[in-house]
Amino acid sequence: MIRSWAIMDTSGTDRDIALLGELVAIDTTSDRSNRDAVDLACRVLDHPGVELIRMPVHEGKENLVAIAGSLDGTGRGLLLSGHLDCVPAGDGWRTSAFELHERSGRLHARGACDMKGFDAMAINLVREAAERGCTHPLALVLTCDEEVGGHGARALSREWPADRRLPTATVIGEPTSMRVVRMHKGFLKIRLDINGASGHTGDPTVGRNAVAPMAKAIDRLQQLRDELLDLRTETSDAFGPLPSPVLSLVRIRGGTAWNMTPDHCLLDIGLRLLPDQDPQEWLARLEGELGPVLDGEEWSLELINETPSMLTDADCDLHRAACRLLGQHEELGVSYGTDGAWLQRLGLDCIVVGPGDISVAHQPDEYMPIEEYAAGRRFMESLITEFCS
Incomplete structure (x- = not known):
């Protein structure tokens, strides 16, 4: 049984585990409200030295910004960032997905790895910073809807007051097995829409089939997918075994009945681009590739959602400090x-580093290794000492 953090007098990691138990008990699957989790964070952070700012995003969803110390406009200090939402639990769990269970030195629950483990740690670290005081601020951002397009962070980037400069050095605590990441690919969600004309399938002279030309489009896109696997840019080396952009065909819909000529067909396409590739150029490239094979058809290509790539200067203070503390020499x-x-x-220098293995996120029996969790806390404490003292 995990006891409340407030009645425990134990190590920082024990307090983190206790709070993690409370966080995972709140179902914050992305289609649900996250307010109960925000309420819990605010209760833990209820201290005279912590400023709490709740920012509504849309119905039932909020971002939370917590600041220990004062923002002085210089950008000094440290910002910790996590998200409160999780993917659906699904089936296949040995124990309840919304109860924290320890087995063989691993903490199992939905979100234990991605990323309520870091959230619990970060909440406690901000509370501890407020209790002892800090020369430069330690801030925390907890967002909604990261798993479904980053809508919370996007809202924050648009709505945060320009005259309240946050600490520039920003740690995104996603699970990286404690490896420092300074860049990630962007993700474009694209929809190809082909219009035809309805008719009876008994008479092929009536109507215009929208599914048939989609087959030609798919064939060309699959060829392009294979071509992209050989493409390299200046950032490719940092991505190890996945050094190229990746094109994926993820869903197709068309037609309504056996005896009706389909007058509509949709294809959903995912495109993951390297940080030094321009999304607009690649949307134009896709249109150019599809134009010849869809000549004479009524069609359109629409950008449904974009998660931008991230690229942080290797020589920024935070990246250099994190790599030094972890003994890392390669760029990832x-x-x-x-x-x-x-x-x-927002002008922040972001790195991604945190305990946990991304390969077990979104899986049944997702887990956080306790030993790595404790090492993650020690690392974060070292960064706080370096940037907030």
């Missing part, structure tokens, strides 16, 4: 997106 990039894509638009 990842193919998944983070809130850093939007937070960098």
Whole structure:
């Protein structure tokens, strides 16, 4: 049984585990409200030295910004960033997905790794900073809807007051197995829409089939996908075994009945671009590739959602400090997106580093290794000492 953090007198990691138990008990699947989790964070952070700012995003969803110390307009200090939402629990769990269970030195629950483990740690670290005082501010951002397009971070990047400069040095605590990441790919969600004309399938002279030309489009897109796997840019080396942009065909819909000529067909396309590739150029490239094979058809290509790429200067103070503390010499990039894509638009230097293995996120029996969790706290404490003292 995990006891409340407020009645425990134990180590920082024990307090983090206790708070993690409370956080995972709140179902914050992205289609649900996150307000109960924000309420919990605010209760823990209820201290005279902490400023709490709740920012509504849309119905039932909020971002939370907590600041220990005072923003002085210089950008000094440190910002910790996490998201409160999780993917659906799904089936296949040995124990309840919304109860924290320890087995063989691992903490199992939905969100234990991605990323309520870091959230709990960060909340406690801000509370501790307020209790002891800090020369430069330690701030925390907890967002909604990261798992469904980063809508919370995007709203924050647009709505945060320009005259309240946050600490520039920003740690996105996504699970990286404690490896420092300074860049990630962007993700474009694109929809190809082909219009035909309805008719009876018994008479092929009536109507215009929208599915048939989609087959030609798919064939060309698959060829382009294979071509992109050989493409390299200046940032490719940081992405190890995944050094190229990646094009994926993820969903197709068309037709309504066996005896009706389909008058509409939709194809959903995912495109993950390297940080030094321009999304608008690649949308134009896709249109150019599809034009010849869809000649004479009525069609359109629409950008449904964009998660921008993230790219932080290797020589920025935070990246250099994090690599030094962890003994890391290589530069790393990842193919998944983070809130850093939007937070960098506030002029923040973002790195991604945190305990936990991304390969177990979104899986049944997701877990956080306790030993790595404790190491993650020690690392964050060292950064706080360096940037906030």
